[in-house]
Amino acid sequence: MEERLGIAGAGVIACGLAATASRHGEVLLWARSDESAERARNSVAKNCAKLTEGGFDADNVRVVTDLDELAHATFLVEAVVEHHGSKAQVLADLGELECHAGEEAVIATTTSSLSIAELAQASGRPDSFVGLHVFNPVPRMELVELVFPGEAAEHTRERARALCEALGKTAVEVPDIPGFVVNRLLFPYLFSAVELLSETGMEPADVDRCMTLGAGMPMGPIALLDFVGLDVSQAIGEAIGAAVPHKLSELVGAGALGRKAGRGFYDYD
Numbered sequence: 001m002e003e004r005l006g007i008a009g010a011g012v013i014a015c016g017l018a019a020t021a022s023r024h025g026e027v028l029l030w031a032r033s034d035e036s037a038e039r040a041r042n043s044v045a046k047n048c049a050k051l052t053e054g055g056f057d058a059d060n061v062r063v064v065t066d067l068d069e070l071a072h073a074t075f076l077v078e079a080v081v082e083h084h085g086s087k088a089q090v091l092a093d094l095g096e097l098e099c100h101a102g103e104e105a106v107i108a109t110t111t112s113s114l115s116i117a118e119l120a121q122a123s124g125r126p127d128s129f130v131g132l133h134v135f136n137p138v139p140r141m142e143l144v145e146l147v148f149p150g151e152a153a154e155h156t157r158e159r160a161r162a163l164c165e166a167l168g169k170t171a172v173e174v175p176d177i178p179g180f181v182v183n184r185l186l187f188p189y190l191f192s193a194v195e196l197l198s199e200t201g202m203e204p205a206d207v208d209r210c211m212t213l214g215a216g217m218p219m220g221p222i223a224l225l226d227f228v229g230l231d232v233s234q235a236i237g238e239a240i241g242a243a244v245p246h247k248l249s250e251l252v253g254a255g256a257l258g259r260k261a262g263r264g265f266y267d268y269d
Helices: 012-024 036-052 065-070 084-095 116-123 154-166 183-202 204-213 219-228 231-239 244-252
Strands: 005-008 027-030 061-064 075-080 106-109 131-133 143-147 170-173
Touching: 005 012, 005 065, 005 084, 005 131, 012 027, 012 036, 012 061, 027 065, 027 231, 036 061, 065 084, 075 084, 084 106, 084 116, 106 116, 116 131, 131 154, 143 154, 154 170, 183 204, 183 219, 183 231, 183 244, 204 219, 219 231, 231 244
Parallel strands: 005 027, 005 075, 027 061, 075 106, 106 131, 143 170
Antiparallel strands: 131 143
């Protein structure tokens, strides 16, 4: 891989992306605190341990707590919480870094639903900007939705496509619309499953069983919402203009955010 990847974020997507890129050399991953840095190291190690073929190596991922360290990267990826203000601030900070790697860095966002045009402007470098929507779990999911602002230079587009190929992903260029393609189509379906629970009193496991056994889905809709995170699902629903089910909002308000919190529609040990 010709790029040296720098990732701003220490969550599930950031760590999954770092593990995926670890077979190509050093990856820089920025965490806000020593505590989140330690969690990120553990997460990357677990991801790499599951990838038994292909040279994935957690030792290639260097976790830092100083954002300026990312100036040594050639391809900067923002992967923080799905909130415009939070992403815009990190992107602005990345846009101000002076690259030490010999060329201007491409700046990317992993947003799954927010406006690429607006985030590109927040970075201050829309000509070098791309939406890089990877899917969870990143090491296993093949698709990347690539979204370019109108100002993106051709070399930015070429480098983004080349990065996806080097990571073993299939890139599909999609329009800059709320939710892009996958989430725009997926979340109304997922939310309808939650409404069905409320209307019928069915158990989540029974709804999920119907869709896995009857429709061939790899995961049922309720389990998938828990996997994505109910707070993230709520944010995506609001971004695409879909009606967020009251039950889902209730769970978010109670801190039951899905698997990552140990409880959501299901309880997790």
